[in-house]
Amino acid sequence: MDHLPELDDAVQDLAEATGRRLVVMGQSMRVVAYSIHESPEDRRRLFHLLAHSDAWPHPRTTSKPCQVETFPEVGPLVFLRLSDPQRHTVGYLVTPAPEDGADCPALTDAAPLLAELLRARQHESADRTEHSRRLTVALTTGSPHEREAAAAALIAERFLSDAEGYCAVALGVDPRDPMPLAREKTAQAVSRTLKFVRETSTATVIGGITDTPVGILVFPRPVVVPRLIRILEHPQVAPVRAGVGPLLPLADVHSSFVQAHLAWRASWLAPADHEIVTTWDGAGLDATLARLPLEDFTLTDLPPSTRDLLSAIDSPDLLTTLEAYLDAGGDAQRTSRELNIHRSTLYYRLDKLRTAVVGDLSDGILRRDLHTGLRMARLAGLVPTR
Known part of the structure; x- marks a missing residue:
């Protein structure tokens, strides 16, 4: 610098x-x-x-x-x-x-x-930092013209090194229920990460915050997930979570941020199933479903088979059993092992579920609708819990 x-x-x-x-x-x-x-x-x-x-x-x-x-x-x-x-x-x-x-x-x-x-010098550094933050937001969320200009400026002004690929990170608190200090927490997480990189290496990384507020980080290399987890586990920035996008050329890093944002949303929609730092690939179907306005979903937005099931069954144990059975591809032995229950208990529960499901659980299309529909319902908070 x-x-x-x-x-x-x-x-x-x-x-x-x-x-x-x-x-x-x-x-x-x-x-x-x-x-x-x-x-x-x-x-x-x-x-x-x-x-x-x-x-x-x-x-x-x-x-x-x-x-x-x-x-x-x-x-x-x-x-x-x-x-x-x-x-x-x-x-x-x-x-x-x-x-x-x-x-x-x-x-x-x-x-x-x-x-x-x-x-x-401190004023110069503060001005340069603010300029970098504005360019980061423009690079990842701006119009095509703004993204192109920001990319050129970030390289020309040496905020970022020229690299084959860049990885975007989205981070922040729960988007469904933002806390009063959401922006401050997000800003602390971004600053703490930038400070860690600056003080422990000569590598470059940039960061900023959107108006939403969602934090943004851009690395000219793959993100070391365990290291980012350690940074975000610090009490000062808890409960911030992060999503990590794929490595893409600088001209396409906005796409990396879109996928990072979806992975971040997925980690909040199902926090028990994801680490506090979740990659786009690691989030799987949840990241794709995170494109939906799940926060506004009701039973009427679910596939008919799932809607009918949830209208008839409110037992968390039965619904968890069905999800595990579908996860296992209908393998009863594997399902019993995953749930740590006896095979006879599993068959008893499946019999009760069959009375609430219109159709045959061995039918592939029905299984697909139930499997995806139940996942949507869980991410939307429509599945009863204990």
């Missing part, structure tokens, strides 16, 4: 003027600029700061501008607070504490300029 160069130059000029090795950290304690570190000891200290400083506690600089903090791997460090005109902390200038304990007035004098340059 390109940055305004003034902060880097100012830090290096100050380092040469003072003979100090300098590092600038932002409010999150992440390193954002540093001077040349030549000696092996200086480089070792810098590498440790780059890898671990964002996990450190903030220095206690509220009562005075400078504070010395000691960390086992790097020794004592001087933290000089960088503040905006309203005296709000925007970051820190960090340097190894001198052995003689002498202050360095030049660092204190340079603090206002460094703070101003750091704020400019």
Whole structure:
């Protein structure tokens, strides 16, 4: 990512003027600029700061501008607070504490300029992030012209690397019953994923949020599902779930997002049957059925055989038995094993079901209608539960 160069130059000029090795950290304690570190000891200290400083506690600089903090791997460090005109902390200038304990007035004098340059960089970064979010939404949900322009901009402005395929992800809370903090939860999930990728690799990924709100992520590679599951399992973003679309060329990534959105819907329609991250292929028929306005379905929207069955039977055990029997292709032995019931119990239940079904359960067309119809009913919340 390109940055305004003034902060880097100012830090290096100050380092040469003072003979100090300098590092600038932002409010999150992440390193954002540093001077040349030549000696092996200086480089070792810098590498440790780059890898671990964002996990450190903030220095206690509220009562005075400078504070010395000691960390086992790097020794004592001087933290000089960088503040905006309203005296709000925007970051820190960090340097190894001198052995003689002498202050360095030049660092204190340079603090206002460094703070101003750091704020400019932060504003630039925030503007670039917002621009990336708008392009992400346009790429996946815009008109053909908007998608084409967004794709070109994302590559030209180096938000995304040029790759053979791109994978879209849709994520958010339950679309049928959005919670008051739906947008905040979705935004946290998108930001947390982007932050994880940024801080653990040099890979690129972009994200945004639609007005709905549904979160969007686009990866220039296949998504590692177990890794995304670990990110979304964090209490801060629960109960967000995600759907993952297939790998497609950048010009077709909107289609990947459509399928990701359907997989995400399917995972919410049947959360007990899907992981919190569900792929389009893994969602199977549920993803196809998710195209339907299942939230508005009533019994009259179901196939006649399913409608008649649900009107006559309200026993969850009987309906679960029929679904398992149909899942097993009418194999009684397999059905008994899956339900962990005796074969005679299965036959008893099937006999009761046959009285409520018009037709022969061995008929393929009837089985097809019942199997698909019951799945539709379950996704629509029309199947009674205990």
